[in-house]
Amino acid sequence: MAKLFQHGTLAMLVDGLFGGTLAVSDLLKHGDFGIGTAEGLNGELIILDGAPYQALADGTIRVIGDDELLPFANVNSADFEGRAVLSDIEMKDVDATLAKELSYQNTFVAIKISGTFRTVQTRVVKQQERPYPTLSETASKQQVFNAEDVRGTVVGYYTPDLFHGAGVAGMHLHFIDDQHEFGGHLLDFKADQVKLSWQLLDGLDLNLPIQDAEFMAHEASDAEKIQQSISESE
Numbered sequence: 001m002a003k004l005f006q007h008g009t010l011a012m013l014v015d016g017l018f019g020g021t022l023a024v025s026d027l028l029k030h031g032d033f034g035i036g037t038a039e040g041l042n043g044e045l046i047i048l049d050g051a052p053y054q055a056l057a058d059g060t061i062r063v064i065g066d067d068e069l070l071p072f073a074n075v076n077s078a079d080f081e082g083r084a085v086l087s088d089i090e091m092k093d094v095d096a097t098l099a100k101e102l103s104y105q106n107t108f109v110a111i112k113i114s115g116t117f118r119t120v121q122t123r124v125v126k127q128q129e130r131p132y133p134t135l136s137e138t139a140s141k142q143q144v145f146n147a148e149d150v151r152g153t154v155v156g157y158y159t160p161d162l163f164h165g166a167g168v169a170g171m172h173l174h175f176i177d178d179q180h181e182f183g184g185h186l187l188d189f190k191a192d193q194v195k196l197s198w199q200l201l202d203g204l205d206l207n208l209p210i211q212d213a214e215f216m217a218h219e220a221s222d223a224e225k226i227q228q229s230i231s232e233s234e
């Protein structure tokens with residue numbers, strides 16, 4: 001059984017700790033499948049088959065460099081154990097569809113959905129400059145993108161409610177198309193027929209940037225404020 005490796009926490013992003021603290025090459029030692037964001041909240045990361053892609057707010061996608069630093073990311077070593085074909089599905093049905101296949105609500109699950117999507121809507125956060133704002137202050141600066149009849153892959157995780165604040169509770173899904181021209185944090189999709197793959201993970205390996213002076217000196221918001229700010233950012 002594999003664990004979910006996570007660098008940083010959602011709570012740190014909520015407080016505006018967007019400084020990069022883990023190199024991409026170090027993240028990739030912990031897995032070949034995952035999601036995240038880059039230094040300065042610069043775009044949405046999609047790690048697929050070991051290649052790290054960065055969807056940027058100008059609508060382009062690039063391969064992010066090994067030495068670039070990340071404030072937050074999740075990866076695992078892909079070894080999908082379950083598969084199902086989903087017909088006439090949209091994003092809000094993913095929870096219930098997966099629940100028909102297995103009980104997963106109390107643990108972490110890696111989720112991959114591939115095929116041709118009728119519609120896909122993503123958002124991409126925009127790079128911030130120091131002094132960094134809080135996460136909810138960046139919400140109005142996100143770019144939203146739409147595509148139709150696009151072949152691609154949904155990459156992401158389910159996180160139990162209990163871990164909200166450490167991670168993003170519920171489904172946290174990103175998307176990248178096969179041409180590597182369209183992607184981001186997934187807001188919605190509709191598809192006639194796509195393939196769902198899943199992998200149960202038996203724990204969380206949470207890595208905090210203790211070598212980073214800014215993180216170590218930071219006075220974190222209390223849990224209640226974090227929860228409130230997360231809902232304002234969504």
Ligand SMILES: [Zn+2]
Pocket residue numbers: 035044172173174185186
């Ligand atoms: Zn995201």
